Amino acid sequence: MINLARYYLAEARNGLIHEFQYRVTAAIGLLGFLVEPVVYLAVWRTIATAQGGTVGGYSANDFTAYYIVWSLVRAMNLALTPYSWEWRIRGGRLNDLLIRPVHPFHRDFAFFAGQKPVWIAIWIPFAVVLWITFRPAVDLGLGRSLVFFVTIWAAFAIRHMWLFVLGALNFWTTRTSAVFELNVALELMLSGRLVPLSLMPAWVQDVAAWLPFRWTFQYPIETMIGRLGWSQIGLGLVTQVGWIILLTLVIQLIWGRAIRRYTAVGG
Amino acid sequence: MRSLKLAWSYFRIGAANEIQYRANFVLQLITSAINLATGLVAISLVYAHTDDLAGWSRPELLVVMGIHILVGGVIGALIQPNMRQVMEEVEEGTFDLVLLRPADAQLLVSIRHFRIWRLVDVILGAIVIGTGAAGLSVGFLRAVAFLLAALMGVVVMYCIWLVLTTFAFRVVRADAFTDMFDGIYQAGRWPVSVYPAWLRGALTFVIPLAFAVTVPAETLTSRLGPLSLLAGLVITALVAMTTRWIWNANLRRYSGASA
Numbered sequence: 001m002i003n004l005a006r007y008y009l010a011e012a013r014n015g016l017i018h019e020f021q022y023r024v025t026a027a028i029g030l031l032g033f034l035v036e037p038v039v040y041l042a043v044w045r046t047i048a049t050a051q052g053g054t055v056g057g058y059s060a061n062d063f064t065a066y067y068i069v070w071s072l073v074r075a076m077n078l079a080l081t082p083y084s085w086e087w088r089i090r091g092g093r094l095n096d097l098l099i100r101p102v103h104p105f106h107r108d109f110a111f112f113a114g115q116k117p118v119w120i121a122i123w124i125p126f127a128v129v130l131w132i133t134f135r136p137a138v139d140l141g142l143g144r145s146l147v148f149f150v151t152i153w154a155a156f157a158i159r160h161m162w163l164f165v166l167g168a169l170n171f172w173t174t175r176t177s178a179v180f181e182l183n184v185a186l187e188l189m190l191s192g193r194l195v196p197l198s199l200m201p202a203w204v205q206d207v208a209a210w211l212p213f214r215w216t217f218q219y220p221i222e223t224m225i226g227r228l229g230w231s232q233i234g235l236g237l238v239t240q241v242g243w244i245i246l247l248t249l250v251i252q253l254i255w256g257r258a259i260r261r262y263t264a265v266g267g
Numbered sequence: 268m269r270s271l272k273l274a275w276s277y278f279r280i281g282a283a284n285e286i287q288y289r290a291n292f293v294l295q296l297i298t299s300a301i302n303l304a305t306g307l308v309a310i311s312l313v314y315a316h317t318d319d320l321a322g323w324s325r326p327e328l329l330v331v332m333g334i335h336i337l338v339g340g341v342i343g344a345l346i347q348p349n350m351r352q353v354m355e356e357v358e359e360g361t362f363d364l365v366l367l368r369p370a371d372a373q374l375l376v377s378i379r380h381f382r383i384w385r386l387v388d389v390i391l392g393a394i395v396i397g398t399g400a401a402g403l404s405v406g407f408l409r410a411v412a413f414l415l416a417a418l419m420g421v422v423v424m425y426c427i428w429l430v431l432t433t434f435a436f437r438v439v440r441a442d443a444f445t446d447m448f449d450g451i452y453q454a455g456r457w458p459v460s461v462y463p464a465w466l467r468g469a470l471t472f473v474i475p476l477a478f479a480v481t482v483p484a485e486t487l488t489s490r491l492g493p494l495s496l497l498a499g500l501v502i503t504a505l506v507a508m509t510t511r512w513i514w515n516a517n518l519r520r521y522s523g524a525s526a
């Protein structure tokens with residue numbers, strides 16, 4: 001356990017140094033990412049204003065707060081995509097990770113976790129610009145901010161594990177990109193990434209409640225912007241932990257089978 | 268003439284190469300269908316809560332989305348693969364070999380690599396535009412003007428890509444620009460009038476997405492007249508010439524990496 005913690009620290013430092021070294025690349029990449037919430041924000045602010053103030057319980061001001069926090073959550077829940085698994089497996093690059101005495105999951109998780117400070121540093125000026133442009137009124141309670149801190153890390157863990165499971169599909173077939181595209185589309189609609197789920201039809205909200213997506217986007221956002229009561233926040237935390245446990249079990253279950261199918265090509 | 272023949276040969280070879288991988292066609296169909304469905308869901312969500320978005324009705328927005336898909340298809344099939352190849356070659360040092368060939372370098376880097384399956388999006392986009400336009404009354408002249416505007420948009424997008432690519436001569440690792448472009452391109456799905464002034468400015472002058480998507484849409488939906496189209500023609504010509512100049516200037520600075 002202590003060894004693993006030390007490994008995590010070392011690998012996280014690796015990730016941090018890597019991102020810092022390529023900070024311009026990171027900034028340009030993140031800039032592309034951050035267009036997405038501005039687009040949603042502009043569209044839904046326009047609609048809310050045209051509708052005389054609110055849509056689906058969100059005012060123009062609420063949308064602004066929602067999507068600014070959205071962008072931070074997005075920077076936090078960025079994780080290794082299943083496409084990288086395809087790249088690794090096809091090119092035999094996985095060998096490198098397999099000969100290490102730790103599970104490859106830990107390597108990616110720690111590496112990405114280590115990159116977060118750089119992304120957050122790049123995110124701050126972006127958020128400031130948005131804040132000055134739209135001036136949303138949000139009261140940031142200390143208690144809620146602390147819980148938010150926990151929920152975004154849990155969101156990162158869930159999303160990372162979910163994508164890890166999807167990435168493992170590459171061990172069975174190399175034509176997985178359609179599955180990943182579908183995953184992106186589902187995430188857009190069922191996580192609160194495209195719009196807060198309260199704007200969706202009721203049945204969509206029911207479906208979303210049973211999937212991991214909303215716990216990686218909407219739940220942390222709503223925790224921060226004060227749309228959830230403490231009991232809802234508590235319930236959400238329990239659900240997040242539940243998903244982490246469930247996905248841990250799934251990973252344990254499939255990894256052993258997946259790796260037995262792997263034969264290296266070059267590397 | 269010689270340039271056209273050269274482009275055609277490259278295209279034929281590239282197409283023959285890709286037709287070997289028919290499963291990729293099916294994958295492209297699935298991907299395009301998913302993206303279209305996502306776009307349609309977004310539009311229905313918007314119009315479930317309002318009747319017009321910054322002055323755009325539902326069929327008009329469908330036109331915008333159709334153009335966005337179509338131009339995206341052209342970029343993905345014809346422009347982006349070529350530019351990515353240049354970026355990779357500059358990073359690996361094999362770009363020197365391109366410069367040795369007895370053809371104009373800009374022409375050569377623009378015609379070498381195509382992804383024909385992405386043309387699925389061109390067809391899909393055309394269908395979406397048609398569906399949207401069916402709900403509007405569009406005359407023959409308007410349709411022609413629209414095609415002209417769309418063509419100018421594609422030329423401007425090509426220019427932007429080429430300029431982004433020349434950055435590779437300086438910074439070597441230019442692949443992040445690709446990601447950035449893909450991200451920014453998503454903003455073209457909606458008419459730029461929805462956006463706050465600074466973003467509208469950026470989408471008009473820095474990455475002129477407005478020119479590629481909104482202007483053709485505005486032409487088709489009778490928001491722009493012949494005078495604007497003429498102005499567009501002049502701007503396109505200027506952009507093309509400036510791009511040529513930037514390309515040449517940067518090419519002179521290119522010093523090769525290894526090879």
